[in-house]
Amino acid sequence: MSKVVAQQAEEQEPxxxxxxxxxxxDKYIDLPGNLMPVLQGVQDAYGYIxxxxxxxxxxxxxxxxxxxxxxxxxYAQFHLKPRGKFIIRVCVGTACHVQGAQRIKExxxxxxxxxxxxxxxxxxxxxxxVACLGACGMAPLAMVNDDTYGKMTVQKVDEIVAKxxxxxxD
Amino acid sequence: xxxxxxxxxxxxxxxxxxxxxxxKLNGIKIPILCHDKKLKPFGACRMCLVExxxxxxxxxxxxxxxITEGMIxxxxxxxxxxxxxxxxxxxxxxxxxxxxxxxxxxxxxxxNLTYDYKVDSNRFSDLKFQHxxxxxxxxxxxxxxxxVLCGKCVRICDEIVSYGALxxxxxxxxxxxxxxxxxxxxxxxxxxxxxxxxxxxxLARPFKFKSRFWALTKHNSVCGYxxxxxxxxxxxxxxxxxxxxxxxxxGFHKGQLCVRGRFGxxxxxxxxxxxxxxxxxxxxxxxSTWDEALELVAGRLKxxxxxxxxxxxxxxxxxxxxxxxxxxxxxxxxxFDHAAGYAHAALTEGFARSFGTxxxxxxxxxxxxxxxxxxxxxxxxxxxxxxxxxxxMAVKNKGVKLSVLSDKRGKLSKLPHAQTLVHLxxxxxxxxxxxxxxxxxxxxxxxxxxxxxGYAELEKALSAFSAEVVxxxxxxxxxxxxxxxxxxxxxxxxxxxxxxxxxxxGHNADLASAVANLAILTGKYGKEGCGVLxxxxxxxxxxxxxxxxxxxxxxxxxxxxxxxxxxGTVKTLFVAGENPLTSYPNRSKVKKALEAVEFLIVTELFLxxxxxxxxxxxxxxxxxxxxxxxxSADRRVQYVKPAISKNSQxxxxxxxxxxxxxxxxxxxxxxxxxxxxxxxxxxxxYTGMSHESLKSEGAFAAVSMKPAFVVPQATASVAAEAGxxxxxxxxxxxxxxxxxxxxxxxxxxxxxGYIELSRADASTYKIAENDLVTVSSAEGSMQLKAKxxxxxxxxxxxxxxxxxxxxxxxxxxGAPVTLVSVAK
Numbered sequence: 001m002s003k004v005v006a007q008q009a010e011e012q013e014p015x016x017x018x019x020x021x022x023x024x025x026d027k028y029i030d031l032p033g034n035l036m037p038v039l040q041g042v043q044d045a046y047g048y049i050x051x052x053x054x055x056x057x058x059x060x061x062x063x064x065x066x067x068x069x070x071x072x073x074x075y076a077q078f079h080l081k082p083r084g085k086f087i088i089r090v091c092v093g094t095a096c097h098v099q100g101a102q103r104i105k106e107x108x109x110x111x112x113x114x115x116x117x118x119x120x121x122x123x124x125x126x127x128x129x130v131a132c133l134g135a136c137g138m139a140p141l142a143m144v145n146d147d148t149y150g151k152m153t154v155q156k157v158d159e160i161v162a163k164x165x166x167x168x169x170d
Numbered sequence: 171x172x173x174x175x176x177x178x179x180x181x182x183x184x185x186x187x188x189x190x191x192x193x194k195l196n197g198i199k200i201p202i203l204c205h206d207k208k209l210k211p212f213g214a215c216r217m218c219l220v221e222x223x224x225x226x227x228x229x230x231x232x233x234x235x236x237i238t239e240g241m242i243x244x245x246x247x248x249x250x251x252x253x254x255x256x257x258x259x260x261x262x263x264x265x266x267x268x269x270x271x272x273x274x275x276x277x278x279x280x281x282n283l284t285y286d287y288k289v290d291s292n293r294f295s296d297l298k299f300q301h302x303x304x305x306x307x308x309x310x311x312x313x314x315x316x317x318v319l320c321g322k323c324v325r326i327c328d329e330i331v332s333y334g335a336l337x338x339x340x341x342x343x344x345x346x347x348x349x350x351x352x353x354x355x356x357x358x359x360x361x362x363x364x365x366x367x368x369x370x371x372x373l374a375r376p377f378k379f380k381s382r383f384w385a386l387t388k389h390n391s392v393c394g395y396x397x398x399x400x401x402x403x404x405x406x407x408x409x410x411x412x413x414x415x416x417x418x419x420x421g422f423h424k425g426q427l428c429v430r431g432r433f434g435x436x437x438x439x440x441x442x443x444x445x446x447x448x449x450x451x452x453x454x455x456x457x458s459t460w461d462e463a464l465e466l467v468a469g470r471l472k473x474x475x476x477x478x479x480x481x482x483x484x485x486x487x488x489x490x491x492x493x494x495x496x497x498x499x500x501x502x503x504x505x506f507d508h509a510a511g512y513a514h515a516a517l518t519e520g521f522a523r524s525f526g527t528x529x530x531x532x533x534x535x536x537x538x539x540x541x542x543x544x545x546x547x548x549x550x551x552x553x554x555x556x557x558x559x560x561x562x563m564a565v566k567n568k569g570v571k572l573s574v575l576s577d578k579r580g581k582l583s584k585l586p587h588a589q590t591l592v593h594l595x596x597x598x599x600x601x602x603x604x605x606x607x608x609x610x611x612x613x614x615x616x617x618x619x620x621x622x623x624g625y626a627e628l629e630k631a632l633s634a635f636s637a638e639v640v641x642x643x644x645x646x647x648x649x650x651x652x653x654x655x656x657x658x659x660x661x662x663x664x665x666x667x668x669x670x671x672x673x674x675x676g677h678n679a680d681l682a683s684a685v686a687n688l689a690i691l692t693g694k695y696g697k698e699g700c701g702v703l704x705x706x707x708x709x710x711x712x713x714x715x716x717x718x719x720x721x722x723x724x725x726x727x728x729x730x731x732x733x734x735x736x737x738g739t740v741k742t743l744f745v746a747g748e749n750p751l752t753s754y755p756n757r758s759k760v761k762k763a764l765e766a767v768e769f770l771i772v773t774e775l776f777l778x779x780x781x782x783x784x785x786x787x788x789x790x791x792x793x794x795x796x797x798x799x800x801x802s803a804d805r806r807v808q809y810v811k812p813a814i815s816k817n818s819q820x821x822x823x824x825x826x827x828x829x830x831x832x833x834x835x836x837x838x839x840x841x842x843x844x845x846x847x848x849x850x851x852x853x854x855x856y857t858g859m860s861h862e863s864l865k866s867e868g869a870f871a872a873v874s875m876k877p878a879f880v881v882p883q884a885t886a887s888v889a890a891e892a893g894x895x896x897x898x899x900x901x902x903x904x905x906x907x908x909x910x911x912x913x914x915x916x917x918x919x920x921x922x923g924y925i926e927l928s929r930a931d932a933s934t935y936k937i938a939e940n941d942l943v944t945v946s947s948a949e950g951s952m953q954l955k956a957k958x959x960x961x962x963x964x965x966x967x968x969x970x971x972x973x974x975x976x977x978x979x980x981x982x983x984g985a986p987v988t989l990v991s992v993a994k
Contacts, residue, residue: 051351054350054351059960062584064328064333064334064335064337064350065334065350066334066335066336066337066349066350067328067334067337068350069337069339069349069350069351070337070338070339073339073340073341074338074340074341080351
């Protein structure tokens with residue numbers, strides 16, 4: 001279901017204000033090799049990289065649109081669809097796997113109905129499986145934005161979802 | 171030179187060679203898949219692995235590794251062979267083995283290598299790719315399932331074509347080649363990507379399932395569109411030209427072609443071709459015989475001072491000379507011309523006065539050897555795309571500086587570090603004069619320049635063209651003009667390029683003299699990487715000038731001939747291949763002239779709208795069906811021979827004119843080869859050439875120069891009045907004259923006429939992309955599709971002139987800039 005929603009979001013791309021993109025571009029316009037910082041800055045400004053912004057960056061930086069798309073699809077850090085306010089990352093690396101990461105992942109899915117790289121329709125949550133978060137001693141591990149939750153349990157999943165669902169979306 | 175040992179053989183190679191280059195130079199074959207001599211080394215496919223003793227026998231790619239003194243290389247040890255077999259096994263794991271239905275079979279690098287290395291089984295198994303095949307355009311089919319990710323298509327589109335349509339998408343096993351946001355391919359369709367694809371991922375759709383590669387006979391020829399003079403290999407089967415075959419060793423352009431060269435050949439075998447002479451009987455054109463038609467024509471031409479002729483510069487040199495003989499000697503008229511009578515003025519008047527010769531003082535080969543290129547109008551890319559490729563490579567690979575002086579932006583102004591000065595339309599000559607004045611004022615004049623005739627007069631005349639004054643009039647800044655002047659003058663080697671053509675009325679004798687002045691002032695002519703290159707429009711425009719097929723010694727020029735038709739002084743008009751109704755300015759005037767003239771004779775391939783008005787239409791041959799020579803814009807004389815035998819009902823123009831000479835009691839040259847002997851003997855620069863000597867490759871006709879300064883008349887720039895736009899005409903992406911309307915490729919990229927507007931003007935007039943707008947000028951009004959682009963400056967509009975269905979000469983009377991109003 002959520003996949004359909006994300007696709008719809010992609011098709012009916014919302015009106016995007018290019019001023020924010022221009023501010024980022026203006027900052028880096030004279031810097032050699034400015035494509036990466038511009039794309040990172042633009043992603044920070046919009047939360048993802050809307051197609052119209054990618055095209056605008058191409059025009060202003062005089063880079064082929066295809067080349068920008070090549071960069072955007074090469075790096076995992078760039079997102080072409082709107083992302084949730086809260087990015088939930090569940091580690092499925094070896095240590096977490098052994099400690100039951102699969103159950104944690106499934107519990108999140110049952111509560112939020114979003115799978116790997118998907119975003120909830122209200123743009124509150126995005127779910128990602130990651131290979132290792134580098135804190136194997138705390139396995140199984142989850143993160144929401146910059147907050148870390150170690151020794152995860154199914155109950156803790158409920159609490160985390162409840163906690164972040166209560167924060168108002170601006 | 172570096173000494174090294176390859177496969178136990180002591181060899182030498184230049185010191186910037188890679189192992190691959192060194193081996194190739196010494197006749198040792200190393201297999202490649204991702205490497206192309208025209209592209210930068212990439213090292214993706216690992217087919218070219220070799221062992222280097224100094225590198226502890228490690229296997230390293232030959233295509234990316236530079237050679238060093240004393241290197242000991244082995245290219246075919248059992249380990250290397252095994253490694254290459256493994257590479258092929260892995261590639262064939264995903265590559266579908268659908269060779270029986272793949273058009274690439276027989277010309278496929280992967281197929282050939284698999285055969286060479288006898289890879290007849292695979293130790294691995296995996297799924298094949300399931301990518302969707304891109305059938306969304308009629309020219310290029312993209313089947314990413316066959317792709318081996320060599321990246322040649324991505325690289326050629328960037329490094330040479332500079333369009334950048336393709337990219338690598340995603341990463342690792344998921345990687346594929348595609349366009350941004352997975353959209354369908356929508357580019358210039360030059361087909362360079364097809365030419366370098368080592369497998370059947372990129373294929374020419376017009377050629378799909380037409381013939382197996384090995385069943386084609388390949389014929390070398392010269393492209394019949396623009397003045398670049400690209401060489402072609404035509405793939406022929408059953409007397410039909412089915413495709414163009416890529417040959418990386420062909421011509422100065424190494425087989426690179428544009429969309430019309432690669433995909434524009436369909437007119438040769440078009441079923442719209444005329445096959446029988448037509449004679450107007452009771453008002454309608456009816457099929458007839460050659461005897462009857464030529465008898466009728468000869469009767470009209472006899473003793474005709476009231477005869478005039480227009481020829482297309484697509485005819486061969488030999489045909490133009492026979493035609494000239496027919497007109498001068500047998501008919502007795504001096505009234506003949508080509509290219510509307512003005513499109514050759516830059517050469518025949520401008521360069522003739524400034525350089526003492528009607529030819530360019532630089533060749534296309536100079537582009538990559540220069541330090542700075544000054545291009546007048548970004549349109550140079552569109553009129554001569556393969557020259558554009560040369561500019562791309564010069565700027566991107568050789569670090570040549572590029573300055574563009576233009577009334578709009580374009581592809582050239584997007585090249586790295588290109589300086590583009592966008593001036594108000596119509597002010598080229600004034601800006602060039604201001605540059606000349608700056609060069610004089612800043613004391614950048616070459617020591618020999620002051621002794622060139624006309625220096626004092628020029629210096630005096632230029633006093634009115636200070637950078638400040640001109641800048642204010644032309645919408646530039648004085649600093650920009652001065653910078654361009656000092657850049658040009660201080661570059662060690664600098665070259666100026668400008669296009670001419672029937673749609674570029676502003677690119678006349680004055681413009682040619684103005685650019686010539688810059689070259690003469692700074693001494694930048696007559697040496698490598700310097701000079702002025704006039705890009706003449708058609709494949710034999712320069713030839714028509716060299717053969718003297720234009721109004722001279724009091725003969726009427728192209729436009730005067732039409733006037734004379736209207737007022738009745740010319741009673742018989744012989745049009746050989748021109749289509750003035752579409753391509754000459756002021757349609758109503760042309761129409762009136764063609765209606766008024768008593769007798770109109772047309773030789774043509776097709777029943778064009780001009781031919782449809784004729785009293786006699788004689789069906790003739792295309793470049794692929796005749797023998798002769800073409801002279802390119804940079805005066806390279808090249809030989810063409812028939813790739814297919816002509817329909818027995820057709821005659822070449824050469825035969826038509828020869829027959830008429832005989833009918834009028836004269837003696838005709840027996841063959842084009844014999845006539846070319848006469849041409850070589852009498853035409854300056856052609857001395858010593860013969861069909862035989864030109865067969866393997868063309869030769870440059872030498873140019874001898876006598877420089878002189880000429881004061882060019884600058885026209886005032888045209889600023890749009892309130893509510894009006896300044897319309898400039900020109901060539902659209904990859905059309906050439908009106909002939910490209912019969913080529914599938916150009917008609918796909920640009921199927922119809924349009925008017926191009928800036929975003930600001932589009933929003934002012936509330937016009938959106940593809941809206942049908944009414945464009946009106948003092949001449950008339952017509953409907954055109956709107957195209958909204960970021961390259962147009964505010965107040966300026968652009969429209970191409972090629973299309974019979976939307977003839978721009980309805981609203982254009984031949985002025986360089988026309989004021990028009992647009993409304994939805």
